[in-house]
Amino acid sequence: DIQMTQSPSSLSASVGDRVTITCRASQGISNYLAWYQQKPGKVPKLLIYAASTLQSGVPSRFSGSGSGTDFTLTISSLQPEDVATYYCQKYNSASGGFTFGPGTKVDIK
Amino acid sequence: EVQLLESGGGLVQPGGSLRLSCAASGFTFSSYAMSWVRQAPGKGLEWVSAISGSGGSTYYADSVKGRFTISRDNSKNTLYLQMNSLRAEDTAVYYCAKDITYGDYVGGADDYWGQGTLVTVSS
Numbered sequence: 072d073i074q075m076t077q078s079p080s081s082l083s084a085s086v087g088d089r090v091t092i093t094c095r096a097s098q099g100i101s102n103y104l105a106w107y108q109q110k111p112g113k114v115p116k117l118l119i120y121a122a123s124t125l126q127s128g129v130p131s132r133f134s135g136s137g138s139g140t141d142f143t144l145t146i147s148s149l150q151p152e153d154v155a156t157y158y159c160q161k162y163n164s165a166s167g168g169f170t171f172g173p174g175t176k177v178d179i180k
Numbered sequence: 181e182v183q184l185l186e187s188g189g190g191l192v193q194p195g196g197s198l199r200l201s202c203a204a205s206g207f208t209f210s211s212y213a214m215s216w217v218r219q220a221p222g223k224g225l226e227w228v229s230a231i232s233g234s235g236g237s238t239y240y241a242d243s244v245k246g247r248f249t250i251s252r253d254n255s256k257n258t259l260y261l262q263m264n265s266l267r268a269e270d271t272a273v274y275y276c277a278k279d280i281t282y283g284d285y286v287g288g289a290d291d292y293w294g295q296g297t298l299v300t301v302s303s
Contacts, residue, residue, distance in 0.1 A: 072242070103287070107225070109225070114275065114293045114294070115217075115225060115290075116293075117289055121289075126291065158224065162287060163287060164239055164285070164286045164287050168227055168241050169230060171217075171227055174225070
């Protein structure tokens with residue numbers, strides 16, 4: 072099965088900082104990659120799908136890139152409301168399950 | 181407005197069974213794949229199972245294969261998860277989620293999530 076890893080596992084940054092989270096697949100998954108945001112005590116929210124397509128209503132400071140095995144989620148200017156755990160997920164049924172990464176917890180410094 | 185409402189969670193003994201339901205509204209239910217995702221207390225998200233819009237294709241995580249069964253009743257706009265031989269490690273909040281992609285296959289991200297239902301497996 073394809074495994075998903077994320078780095079870092081947690082980070083602390085200042086308001087206005089550029090933040091980058093990396094997600095890596097153990098095998099190529101083309102662009103079948105989504106990013107979710109889960110705020111404390113809340114339901115996960117879809118941010119990006121197809122590796123780089125911004126979901127409707129998501130602020131433009133969020134962006135995604137990558138293809139194959141290496142992907143990134145970037146927050147161009149971190150805001151207090153971005154405090155959350157971010158998960159990547161592969162969703163190609165042809166390559167097995169729909170595995171989530173372990174998550175990256177983002178805090179404000 | 182898309183709404184997903186899970187029910188059926190609760191306390192069950194190890195080895196027991198439980199059936200979760202997810203009532204959907206606000207979209208053409210039969211045209212979208214659906215998934216179950218769980219989250220153990222203080223842990224990350226774990227995909228559990230998915231089903232195509234017609235119900236003809238199903239997928240399971242290795243951790244639940246042979247114990248859980250996903251199904252749907254498109255006439256009732258309802259998704260189900262039958263959970264048998266429950267273990268302590270199945271304790272989690274279970275979310276149902278809607279696939280973003282229109283069509284009779286499973287292969288998209290999940291754009292709407294329910295609020296979840298808690299399943300606790302303990303003696």
